[in-house]
Amino acid sequence: MNAPVCPLPATEEGVIERGHGGGGALTGRLVAALFRPCFGAPPDEPLHDGATLAVGGSRLAFTTDSFVVTPLEFPGGDIGALAVIGTVNDLAMCGAKPLSLSAGFILEEGLDIARLRRIAASMGQAAAAAGVRVVTGDTKVVERGKGDGIYITTAGVGLIPPGVTIGPQCVRPGDAVLLSGDVGRHGIAIMAAREGLGFETEIVSDLASLAPAVAGLIAAGVTLHCLRDLTRGGLASALVEIATGAGVELRLDAAAVPVGEAVRGACEILGLDPWYVANEGRLVAFVPEPEAARALAILRSHPGGAEAAVIGRVAAASGRGRVLAETIGGVRVLDLLSGEQLPRIC
Amino acid sequence: MKYVDEYRDPVAARRLAGAIRALVTRPWTIMEICGGQTHSLLRHGIDQMLPEGVTLLHGPGCPVCVTAAEVIDQAIALAATPGVILCSFGDMLRVPGETGSLLAAKARGADVRMVYSPLDAVALARAQPEREVVFLAVGFETTAPASAMAVLAAADAGLRNFSLLVAHVLVPPAIAALLAAPDNRVQGFLAAGHVCTVMGYDEYEPIARRFGVPIVVTGFEPVDLLQGILACLRQLEARRAEVENAYGRSVRLGGNAPAQAALRQVFAVVPRVWRGMGEIPASGLDLAPAYARFDARARFPSAVAAPASVGPCISGEILRGRSRPTACPAFGTGCTPARPLGATMVSSEGACAAYYRYRRAAA
Numbered sequence: 001m002n003a004p005v006c007p008l009p010a011t012e013e014g015v016i017e018r019g020h021g022g023g024g025a026l027t028g029r030l031v032a033a034l035f036r037p038c039f040g041a042p043p044d045e046p047l048h049d050g051a052t053l054a055v056g057g058s059r060l061a062f063t064t065d066s067f068v069v070t071p072l073e074f075p076g077g078d079i080g081a082l083a084v085i086g087t088v089n090d091l092a093m094c095g096a097k098p099l100s101l102s103a104g105f106i107l108e109e110g111l112d113i114a115r116l117r118r119i120a121a122s123m124g125q126a127a128a129a130a131g132v133r134v135v136t137g138d139t140k141v142v143e144r145g146k147g148d149g150i151y152i153t154t155a156g157v158g159l160i161p162p163g164v165t166i167g168p169q170c171v172r173p174g175d176a177v178l179l180s181g182d183v184g185r186h187g188i189a190i191m192a193a194r195e196g197l198g199f200e201t202e203i204v205s206d207l208a209s210l211a212p213a214v215a216g217l218i219a220a221g222v223t224l225h226c227l228r229d230l231t232r233g234g235l236a237s238a239l240v241e242i243a244t245g246a247g248v249e250l251r252l253d254a255a256a257v258p259v260g261e262a263v264r265g266a267c268e269i270l271g272l273d274p275w276y277v278a279n280e281g282r283l284v285a286f287v288p289e290p291e292a293a294r295a296l297a298i299l300r301s302h303p304g305g306a307e308a309a310v311i312g313r314v315a316a317a318s319g320r321g322r323v324l325a326e327t328i329g330g331v332r333v334l335d336l337l338s339g340e341q342l343p344r345i346c
Numbered sequence: 347m348k349y350v351d352e353y354r355d356p357v358a359a360r361r362l363a364g365a366i367r368a369l370v371t372r373p374w375t376i377m378e379i380c381g382g383q384t385h386s387l388l389r390h391g392i393d394q395m396l397p398e399g400v401t402l403l404h405g406p407g408c409p410v411c412v413t414a415a416e417v418i419d420q421a422i423a424l425a426a427t428p429g430v431i432l433c434s435f436g437d438m439l440r441v442p443g444e445t446g447s448l449l450a451a452k453a454r455g456a457d458v459r460m461v462y463s464p465l466d467a468v469a470l471a472r473a474q475p476e477r478e479v480v481f482l483a484v485g486f487e488t489t490a491p492a493s494a495m496a497v498l499a500a501a502d503a504g505l506r507n508f509s510l511l512v513a514h515v516l517v518p519p520a521i522a523a524l525l526a527a528p529d530n531r532v533q534g535f536l537a538a539g540h541v542c543t544v545m546g547y548d549e550y551e552p553i554a555r556r557f558g559v560p561i562v563v564t565g566f567e568p569v570d571l572l573q574g575i576l577a578c579l580r581q582l583e584a585r586r587a588e589v590e591n592a593y594g595r596s597v598r599l600g601g602n603a604p605a606q607a608a609l610r611q612v613f614a615v616v617p618r619v620w621r622g623m624g625e626i627p628a629s630g631l632d633l634a635p636a637y638a639r640f641d642a643r644a645r646f647p648s649a650v651a652a653p654a655s656v657g658p659c660i661s662g663e664i665l666r667g668r669s670r671p672t673a674c675p676a677f678g679t680g681c682t683p684a685r686p687l688g689a690t691m692v693s694s695e696g697a698c699a700a701y702y703r704y705r706r707a708a709a
Contacts, residue, residue, distance in 0.1 A: 261347055328390045328392070
């Protein structure tokens with residue numbers, strides 16, 4: 001037996017691991033250190049859910065997302081609805097009214113066409129509900145065993161109303177942080193379906209378009225400083241990214257964050273933190289404190305928004321940016337996950 | 347949530363913290379043995395509620411952390427063996443051995459699967475009779491009974507393609523080893539509630555007597571932890587050194603008899619190497635002779651003896667003063683501070699990094 005040594009985890013220059021797609025620190029490093037330099041992106045350009053393009057006199061939001069979920073169909077949705085709603089939500093987070101989507105399909109040889117039809121129909125329904133159309137697409141087929149049935153990539157464009165500028169750079173000390181509903185349902189629903197965990201209560205994904213809620217906020221004249229949908233990495237990762245991007249300190253009221261009983265129970269059993277579990281129909285909104293009550297009422301008026309809450313505030317500008325949550329004995333600092341969240345041993 | 351919220355009640359927690367402050371007359375050092383307790387203490391800020399003189403030391407109760415690097419390397423070598431599916435719990439996959447982690451091995455093509463129960467690995471072996479399924483059995487007395495049940499299930503089903511790489515460890519011998527160390531500073535222990543739920547707590551009596559330390563069986567929620575700390579400090583202030591159960595809602599003196607019976611049937615107590623602590627006598631479990639046919643080490647002797655993916659890194663030899671950085675074939679070529687293969691090339695105080703910075707031209 002060798003003497004105790006402390007070897008290193010693999011570095012970026014090794015190979016791609018699952019955690020590089022987890023939406024946490026590894027993903028961030030890949031984007032910052034590999035993609036952005038290769039694509040010639042200015043290093044100080046703010047990162048957001050989509051890009052803003054000036055075209056003629058108007059501003060377009062442009063975004064893309066790929067979907068590789070297993071199982072293809074899960075309680076509360078399927079990969080098709082997810083591919084439409086995920087991109088619609090990214091557009092909504094730019095304050096844009098979603099207009100059109102593209103859809104690229106990578107299908108695995110042997111896929112049941114009836115299943116593909118079901119998933120495509122689900123995409124059509126989700127698009128109609130969100131007021132967008134899928135206007136262009138592409139289909140490729142890979143050999144059996146080289147894919148998980150279906151991978152879908154969608155891209156979308158949307159129109160940003162005049163006067164709306166949303167992003168971490170707009171966050172100001174004193175802003176209230178609003179959350180649009182309970183967190184953690186999508187990630188646990190997928191995990192339960194994939195691993196056959198057999199919980200007594202079926203946990204249903206929160207998958208839902210956020211575009212109507214954002215349109216409602218904009219129509220009511222609420223000043224939106226920043227919006228972010230809570231996908232991979234969950235609530236905590238989204239808040240850490242915004243705090244870092246804005247260079248501010250966030251103070252969270254931990255007790256105000258709604259987490260359903262079934263999700264809490266599942267997270268206790270599996271050793272997961274619901275604040276880091278994925279969602280597909282939840283957002284955080286940063287608005288000036290005096291407008292918080294009005295914004296909250298609008299979020300609560302939308303389907304699935306009954307549990308919307310003010311969960312914290314922007315305390316101060318603080319160079320590096322961080323997120324603090326009150327605990328029983330003091331405060332804890334939230335951080336990005338260093339890889340995927342993995343169930344613990346005991 | 348019932349059975350959780352009442353033990354995270356801030357009012358009850360503050361009341362207990364107040365009782366602790368009123369009680370303590372001098373500095374005391376307590377160790378919580380379990381990594382789950384360590385996380386809960388820090389997550390809820392319990393350490394920040396204690397009087398300044400009360401020091402909590404964090405014990406070797408993280409199953410992932412104490413598993414010897416050699417075992418992880420053996421698991422990686424097994425995973426790279428043609429036909430083998432290597433199964434383990436999720437948080438074991440990320441820990442590096444000396445040849446990387448199981449997640450990294452998976453990224454390089456090894457068939458590594460995350461399971462939620464050892465019985466899932468048995469089901470996999472049954473479903474894929476043409477493959478060899480190896481379960482990396484790590485953890486304390488909490489997880490060992492499930493490993494034992496997996497072996498019994500595999501034996502019942504007559505499976506010939508299921509085996510375990512066993513690295514189970516036992517808590518009481520580790521506590522005794524810590525207390526026997528000449529530089530020991532620990533004056534009282536919080537025993538791990540989950541381990542005691544399985545094993546009971548009568549086995550701690552001889553330790554408390556021999557070393558004169560209080561040992562308090564403690565749970566995991568903020569109120570549980572503060573109750574355990576308070577009970578331990580009460581004993582210390584009163585110069586008592588007894589075994590006490592502060593987690594009565596889960597733990598009974600005799601523990602879980604069927605789980606213990608399964609352990610006794612399937613496993614035998616053996617010496618075990620703990621990462622960072624070295625070998626501790628009678629501190630591990632391995633398969634008993636009657637179940638030796640499920641031993642992955644016996645089934646794949648070559649993979650386990652000479653891990654296939656051992657890189658050229660010789661940091662272990664360097665740390666023991668047996669070799670020099672410049673003797674390593676990877677030094678300055680495959681291994682640099684920007685792309686290190688071992689700890690000695692990373693740390694600013696590491697020998698290889700120092701040689702790279704100051705002596706590379708001479709190498």
